[in-house]
Amino acid sequence: MRLTLLHPPHTAIGSRVPREHLPPFGLLSIGGPLIDAGHAVQLINADIGPMPDWLILRRVLQSDPQAVLIGHSGSTSVHPTACHLARQIKALRPDVTILYGGVFPSYHWADILRDHPEIDVIVRGEGEATTPLLIRALETGDLAKVPGIAYRRDGQPHATPPAPMIRDLDQHRIGWELIRHADYSYWGGRRAVILQFSRGCPHLCTYCGQRGFWTQWRHRDPARFAAEIARLYREEGVTLINLADENPTSSPKAWEAFLHAMIAENVPVTIIGSTRADDIVRDADILPLYKKAGCLRFLLGLEGTDEATLTTVKKGGSRAKDRQAIQLLRQHGMIGLCTFAVGFEEERDRDYARLLRHLLAYDPDQIMSVFATPHRWTPFHGQSAGRRVIQTDLRLWDYKHQVLETPHVPAWRVFLWVKLIEACLQLRPKALWRTWFHPDPEIRHAMRWYTRMGRRVWIHEFRDAWRHRAKPGQTVAQMWGTDQLPEKLLARLPPKTTNA
Missing domain, CATH: 3.40.50.280 (Cobalamin-binding domain)
Incomplete structure (x- = not known):
């Protein structure tokens, strides 16, 4: 056809x-x-x-x-x-x-x-x-x-009945011939692609649907994955690999095998992605391999800096490990991009002030805010069923716009708190020094690129905050109907944690 x-x-x-x-x-x-x-x-x-x-x-x-x-x-x-x-x-x-x-x-x-x-x-x-x-x-x-x-x-x-889970992620090839690689860039003009080393996540964070959609954490063959990256560099000039995995480091054995395979390929690519602070702390002894393999930045989801919030969202992390992971990445010449989530029901002004203090103590290299969003396929949807939706335009359900009412703090003040936190973190002397005077030119470039992008994001966010002013209306349950969790498992096999 x-x-x-x-x-x-x-x-x-x-x-x-x-x-x-x-x-x-x-x-x-x-x-x-x-x-x-x-x-x-x-x-x-x-x-x-x-x-x-x-x-x-x-x-x-x-x-x-x-x-x-x-x-x-x-x-x-x-x-x-x-x-x-x-x-x-x-x-x-x-x-x-x-x-x-x-x-x-x-x-x-x-x-x-x-x-x-x-x-x-x-x-x-x-x-x-x-x-x-x-x-x-x-x-x-x-x-x-x-x-x-x-x-x-x-x-x-x-x-129809759910499709069987794809066990072998190397079974189906990516149709790279459908694109012209010169049309795609990231990280300030570097030729770039998205890739997945793994699918799924073994953890149970309430706001995330990764485990339900992918069913079970799986990974590609480490050597074949590294070989594909090397081919993209040698034949297509790709120098930036953006890993779309939620948790590529979930299996210590498989991830270390990939790092060794990348080092053996000996190609000068930069790898960025997301992982958990726990895994960075776990891998403290092999972080030099991360750097040698080309890893430069990892997004770490803090999702709130008080233990009560971490317990509510079932993140499974801790403030101590978050702080340690940021320090370890910096010590080994890598960048920690730390996200923090707001928009949970119990939040008050004092919680945002405490969040700012904790984030300053963490001393992250880069910071990014996200708003908790009650997608129908996540446990957070059920937890938020009675909360009022203040943004019904689905085009703005992108984690950068507040979509749920925070009962104790009006939406305009939540927005200003978030902008204040971001400004304090990005404009503090340490962050400015890393942006303009860091001795590693690759890190300096990454910091400057992220700063330029952040300025443009701010313009759009303030513009959208005025154009799309929040108006409390129906509840999450009224908007989306009943919880979808009974059918969240799209594949036949039940989820399980793997350490293969």
């Missing part, structure tokens, strides 16, 4: 501010298997630019597709745009089948199929194995035998 992969433009702050773009990894991951199955596949990345509607539609029509596959890592915040484009495509080409995948449609499939007739089929969960089966079924007209999808049967939303 003639297939067009469509990556919609993202209106959220995180996508439009850096003025740089990373490849659409999710669509490339299903693009490779579809090409290998014999289909003619094209990719339209409308996020570059971003493309206006008229240009997107012209590009889609020029590709003359039999099916359009829409997906975006933004998921919730890009959902309105995805449906808007699907309606326009259907209006021009009613014969085209529209397929939709990602985290949001995986859990909201019934609502989407009921409210959006322009969407024909939804892929639920991992798509590499499911999508080629679905395309084959579209040719034969027998969707009922395809696991892991949802469609209309007798006019009503219907979901």
Whole structure:
């Protein structure tokens, strides 16, 4: 079949501010298997630019597709745009089948199929194995035998049984030939890609849906993964690897094997990603391997600096380990980007003041704020069922906008507290010295790039705070309905922790 992969433009702050773009990894991951199955596949990345509607539609029509596959890592915040484009495509080409995948449609499939007739089929969960089966079924007209999808049967939303979990993450290749690597950069102009060493997370943080969506933590073969990074450097000039994993370091054995494999490949790439402070502390003895393998920055989720909040969100961390991890990264020539979450129900002004004091004591290199967001597939949704939603525009559900009412502090003051905390952290003398005078030019470049991006984010945030003023309305339960946790396991196998 003639297939067009469509990556919609993202209106959220995180996508439009850096003025740089990373490849659409999710669509490339299903693009490779579809090409290998014999289909003619094209990719339209409308996020570059971003493309206006008229240009997107012209590009889609020029590709003359039999099916359009829409997906975006933004998921919730890009959902309105995805449906808007699907309606326009259907209006021009009613014969085209529209397929939709990602985290949001995986859990909201019934609502989407009921409210959006322009969407024909939804892929639920991992798509590499499911999508080629679905395309084959579209040719034969027998969707009922395809696991892991949802469609209309007798006019009503219907979901097939969950698809089996993909155990071997090296089984399906990434369709790199669908992009021109020169079109993508990050980190201040460095040619860049997104990759996954692992999927899932063995932890139970209440605000996160990683464990439910991926079911079980798994990792790629360390040597093959390092070889793919090396090939991308040698053949495509890629020098920046952004790991999309939630916890790539979960298995000490597998992660150390990857570090050794990267060192053996001997390519000058920079690796950035996310992990847990506990894992950095655990790996204190091998942090020199991190640096030698190319690791430069890790995002560490602090998620609140009082032990009561950590217990509520089931983070499993501690202030002592958070502080130690930041210090260890700095001692070994790496950067700690520390996130802090706000927007929990019990917060008061004194809690923000205490948060500022604790963060100053942590002395992080970089800081980033996020707002707790009650996505339907997370335990936090159930915990927040009775709280009022103050932002119903899903395009702003990007963790950079407050969407829940904080009963004891008005939304405008929460926003100002967050900006005050960020300003105090980023403008303190130590942070300024690292930004402008750090002896390591790579760290100096990273700090300056992050500072420039942060200034542009602030402009958008203050503008949005004025344009989209929060108005308390319905509760989370009234907006999203019942908790989705009974069907959070999209694969057949139960989650389990692995230390392989």
